[in-house]
Amino acid sequence: MPSSRGNTKMPKTLFEKIWDAHVVTQPDGGPALLYIDLHLVHEVTSPQAFEGLRLTGRSVRRPDRTFATMDHNVPTDNPFDVKDPIAAKQITTLAENCREFGIPLAGLDSPDQGIVHVIGPELGLTLPGKTVVCGDSHTSTHGAFGALAFGIGTSEVEHVLATQCLWQKRPQTLQLDLQGTRAPGVTAKDVILGVIAQHGVSFGTGYVIEFTGPVVRAMSMEERMTLCNMVIEGGARAGLVGPDETTFAYVRGRRYAPADSEFDRYVEAWKALNTDEGATYDRVIQFDVSDLEPQVTWGTNPAMCVGVNGTVPDPSQYDNEVERKAVEQALQYMGLKPGTPIQDIEIHHVFIGSCTNSRIEDLRVAAEVVRDRKVAPGVRALVVPGSKRVKEQAEAEGLHEVFKSAGFEWRESGCSMCLAMNPDTVPAGERCASTSNRNFEGRQGRGARTHLVSPAMAAAAAIAGRFVDVRKLMTSYQTS
Amino acid sequence: MEPLVRHRGKVARLNRVNVDTDQIIPKQFLKRVERSGFGQFLFYDWRFRPDGSINPEFELNQPQYSGASILVAGANFGCGSSREHAPWALLDYGFRIIIAPSFADIFYNNCFKNGILPIVLSQAEVDDLMEKALAPGYELEVDVERQTVTDGHGWVSTFSVDEFRRNMLLKGLDEIGLTLQYEAAIAEYERKRESLQPVL
Numbered sequence: 114m115p116s117s118r119g120n121t122k123m124p125k126t127l128f129e130k131i132w133d134a135h136v137v138t139q140p141d142g143g144p145a146l147l148y149i150d151l152h153l154v155h156e157v158t159s160p161q162a163f164e165g166l167r168l169t170g171r172s173v174r175r176p177d178r179t180f181a182t183m184d185h186n187v188p189t190d191n192p193f194d195v196k197d198p199i200a201a202k203q204i205t206t207l208a209e210n211c212r213e214f215g216i217p218l219a220g221l222d223s224p225d226q227g228i229v230h231v232i233g234p235e236l237g238l239t240l241p242g243k244t245v246v247c248g249d250s251h252t253s254t255h256g257a258f259g260a261l262a263f264g265i266g267t268s269e270v271e272h273v274l275a276t277q278c279l280w281q282k283r284p285q286t287l288q289l290d291l292q293g294t295r296a297p298g299v300t301a302k303d304v305i306l307g308v309i310a311q312h313g314v315s316f317g318t319g320y321v322i323e324f325t326g327p328v329v330r331a332m333s334m335e336e337r338m339t340l341c342n343m344v345i346e347g348g349a350r351a352g353l354v355g356p357d358e359t360t361f362a363y364v365r366g367r368r369y370a371p372a373d374s375e376f377d378r379y380v381e382a383w384k385a386l387n388t389d390e391g392a393t394y395d396r397v398i399q400f401d402v403s404d405l406e407p408q409v410t411w412g413t414n415p416a417m418c419v420g421v422n423g424t425v426p427d428p429s430q431y432d433n434e435v436e437r438k439a440v441e442q443a444l445q446y447m448g449l450k451p452g453t454p455i456q457d458i459e460i461h462h463v464f465i466g467s468c469t470n471s472r473i474e475d476l477r478v479a480a481e482v483v484r485d486r487k488v489a490p491g492v493r494a495l496v497v498p499g500s501k502r503v504k505e506q507a508e509a510e511g512l513h514e515v516f517k518s519a520g521f522e523w524r525e526s527g528c529s530m531c532l533a534m535n536p537d538t539v540p541a542g543e544r545c546a547s548t549s550n551r552n553f554e555g556r557q558g559r560g561a562r563t564h565l566v567s568p569a570m571a572a573a574a575a576i577a578g579r580f581v582d583v584r585k586l587m588t589s590y591q592t593s
Numbered sequence: 594m595e596p597l598v599r600h601r602g603k604v605a606r607l608n609r610v611n612v613d614t615d616q617i618i619p620k621q622f623l624k625r626v627e628r629s630g631f632g633q634f635l636f637y638d639w640r641f642r643p644d645g646s647i648n649p650e651f652e653l654n655q656p657q658y659s660g661a662s663i664l665v666a667g668a669n670f671g672c673g674s675s676r677e678h679a680p681w682a683l684l685d686y687g688f689r690i691i692i693a694p695s696f697a698d699i700f701y702n703n704c705f706k707n708g709i710l711p712i713v714l715s716q717a718e719v720d721d722l723m724e725k726a727l728a729p730g731y732e733l734e735v736d737v738e739r740q741t742v743t744d745g746h747g748w749v750s751t752f753s754v755d756e757f758r759r760n761m762l763l764k765g766l767d768e769i770g771l772t773l774q775y776e777a778a779i780a781e782y783e784r785k786r787e788s789l790q791p792v793l
Contacts, residue, residue: 137782138775143757146775148782158676160626171769174779186624199624206626250675250699264699266677267628268706268768276772278779282755314611315669318698348672350698414611414672435610435667442609532620532674541643553615553673555638 124389127355128286128321131261131386135244137278144280150243151260152273153229154181154216156207157534158248162271163210173214174277180238181211182219184228185534189497189524192221200534214274227500227526230254230468234338235502237367241356241383246273250345251468251550257337258364259356259386261321264345284350285395287320291328293403298584300478301336302470302548302567304328305343306408308400310418317349320396323388324354328402334363335474342469343550346415355387409455409580410552410565412443417552419455421570421582427451446554447562448542455580458564462545463494463575464557465568466524467531470548471499475568476507480515482572482586488520489578495522495537497529521575533557546574594708596765600689601734602662606726607652612666613673614700618682631678632685657729663690665722670711671700680707690735692742694719705758708765710737712752721748737762 125133132147139145152175159181166172173179186200195201204221211218219225225232230251233239239255245262246252248270255262269279291304309316322344329337337359341352354360361380364370371379406420417440419426428444428451431437444451449458465471465479476498488494496516498504504526507513513523530537531549533556539545541560548571549556552563566574573583622634639651647654653661664683670693671679680703683691689709694716696704704711712735714722725731725744735742737759743749754762761768772779 138778143755146772146778148779148786157623161628161677164626164628169767169769197624203624203626248675248677250673264675266675266680266699266703266706268677268703272769272772275769276779277783278772278775280757280768280772314672315695315697318669318695345673348669348697414613435608439610532615534620534623551613551615551673553613555619556615559619559638559643 124392126286126388126392126394127259127323127353127386128261129392131242131244132283134242135261144282146278147244147281149246149273149277149279150178151233151238151245152179152277153233153245153247153252154179154207154270155185155229155247155249156183156203157185158267159210159270160203160206161267162248162274163214165271166214166274171275173216173274176215176217178277179216179274180219180233181207181216182226182229182232183207183221185528185532187221187525187527188535189527189529189537192525192527196536224501227503228468228471228528230342231472231499231503234258234334234363235367235500237364237370240364240370241360242386246279251342253344253350253352254338254342254468256341256344256352257334257354258360259353259383261351261353263350284321285319287317287322287349288394288397289322289324290397290399291324291326291402292399293328293401295328295402295405298569298587299402299405299407300567300569301332301339303405303408304402305340306410306415306418306565307402307405309343309347309416310408311400312347312398314346314414314416315348317344317347320349321351321353322349323394324352329354330357333474334359335472338472339469343415346550356383407567407570407583409570410563411447411449411455412440413446413552413554415550415552415565417443418565421455421580423455425449425451425453425455456582457579459544459579460546460564460574461492461543462539463492463571464497464530464545464547464549465495465571466497466499466529467549468499468528469550470568471497471503473503473506475548476503476512477510479568479572480512482569482583483519483521483576484515486519486576488575492575492578493522494520494575495524495530497524497537498526500526530557533561539563546571546580594765594767597689597708597710597737597762599734599736600662601732602689603658603660604663604665604722604726604731604733605653605658605661606723607664607666608723610667611669611672614671614676614679615673617671617679618676623676623678628681629685631682632687635682635686660687662687663692663733663735664688665719665726666691666693668694668716670696672697675699675703677703677706680704680709684709692719692722705761706768708762710735710754710762712742714742714750714752718750
């Protein structure tokens with residue numbers, strides 16, 4: 114889109130280009146009224162917003178820029194059998210609201226249904242240069258396409274429904290430059306966990322993070338989505354990856370993507386979104402991935418994380434009293450002793466799924482690990498594909514047979530055990546190797562102990578019944 | 594939304610860092626379709642034991658903090674999920690003001706939409722208030738217009754909130770109503786963008 118600001122060649126970052134193109138107005142140097150191109154809606158954070166519209170007699174300004182699905186509450190054994198009456202009400206309420214306000218819905222009976230952050234990209238709704246919001250903090254996922262995407266609360270959901278805009282204070286920019294070479298078996302999940310382990314759970318507060326460098330350039334779209342998905346765990350509302358050939362190849366041909374006849378024109382415009390030479394960021398972090406091992410969290414936030422060959426830390430090593438207390442509390446909750454080798458920790462549950470790691474590539478990697486092996490006795494292992502289409506694709510490749518014959522349960526799509534709003538929960542005191550994004554207290558069930566890992570590491574843990582370095586199990590990696 | 598101009602209230606302390614919204618309101622309580630009634634579930638897993646009885650060890654269950662309307666907490670309060678049920682629960686429980694050295698972005702934003710004021714003070718000031726809030730009945734007065742916090746016994750601090758948000762709080766404004774006044778600008782923006790293809 115030609116700039117309305119004349120021909121001055123002020124170098125800009127990707128973020129600045131998207132932001133500037135979406136400011137409707139900015140009265141008196143206050144927050145900007147930002148236009149929203151795509152509003153994704155799910156059942157949990159929307160009912161009060163629709164109710165607000167009804168109470169004030171307002172309508173949805175752009176139902177054509179809005180898209181809804183059900184994911185958080187959906188049972189994954191039989192999605193149509195919602196036994197919890199309050200969950201069932203939330204699901205039917207969304208369907209009724211979509212009908213009343215004319216919003217397209219991928220409902221339980223639609224082949225498009227799935228986790229909102231999986232289906233947006235899958236359907237080609239998520240495109241470079243767009244502003245994307247959803248009442249869900251993991252909306253940052255869509256930044257993998259070079260879209261400015263962030264989570265909002267329910268009042269803002271109502272605001273976007275009514276006005277297609279949001280008042281936003283311009284965030285600062287942070288360049289996260291990923292350098293070096295990933296060792297085989299070290300995934301995007303390990304990279305983002307490694308970054309958060311080093312920089313903490315709030316280093317990104319107030320920033321939009323743009324990932325740069327050879328590591329991210331070499332990543333697939335699935336990997337980039339994993340990376341951007343978890344920037345919120347470092348406090349950043351949005352992550353970004355500049356669009357490139359990998360992006361365009363993923364987007365091309367998807368239902369809501371530009372038609373083939375005009376696709377190349379779009380590609381030219383998308384390329385121009387990339388950060389200009391000489392543009393500067395408010396902050397720069399360099400992170401070298403070369404020495405990174407597969408990561409495992411040991412505590413109750415994603416920064417409480419260590420390499421698989423490490424040990425559980427000792428609270429007495431922390432100088433800061435508040436931090437020491439937090440670590441003590443985490444170890445108590447997790448039932449772990451300082452100094453325990455990570456590989457001595459036994460697990461009872463394995464969850465492969467969530468908006469972080471439930472895409473086809475995640476399932477392929479996990480299947481490769483479990484192929485011709487068996488889930489350890491006493492371990493309950495679940496694979497929950499991120500969407501119906503992911504499930505369909507995995508079944509076409511025979512991955513479901515690989516999982517099932519190893520002893521995994523093969524489920525229908527949804528958020529499932531990531532936040533355990535549906536019946537997939539981890540009992541108190543039991544331990545779960547999970548490919549999700551949050552290991553907060555009670556996240557997977559009251560008293561449940563969550564360890565965040567990559568799909569490959571989760572699969573390896575299922576086989577071994579404890580954490581192991583997946584690289585020892587993967588034949589394709591043993592030669593390197 | 595109820596305007597917030599000046600507020601005086603009892604102070605409760607929650608001396609923990611990185612309190613996430615999953616703790617503020619656990620997910621099993623997100624299934625309601627109303628905005629009200631979430632206070633009973635606030636900090637549920639900390640306030641109540643697994644058998645449903647009150648956990649006397651949890652800070653907010655100490656009798657001296659009953660009726661508190663100002664919460665002093667550690668850094669990065671409200672991190673994690675975007676659930677607005679977190680401010681709904683805090684408000685319904687009785688909190689109008691939350692003081693911390695820092696807040697997570699989405700939570701911070703959500704507070705203003707519900708007439709809760711999140712106040713950022715320095716770590717040293719928060720440490721100070723944590724000490725003071727040990728005394729039963731310790732109160733603070735917050736003046737939103739002047740952006741001051743004082744205990745009436747010599748402890749005074751100032752904070753800053755951007756003017757836009759402060760104005761919304763002071764007047765209890767309906768933000769959507771405000772935005773709809775820009776309808777012409779929004780329509781013009783849409784017209785311009787949609788005439789330019791490819792739209793970015």
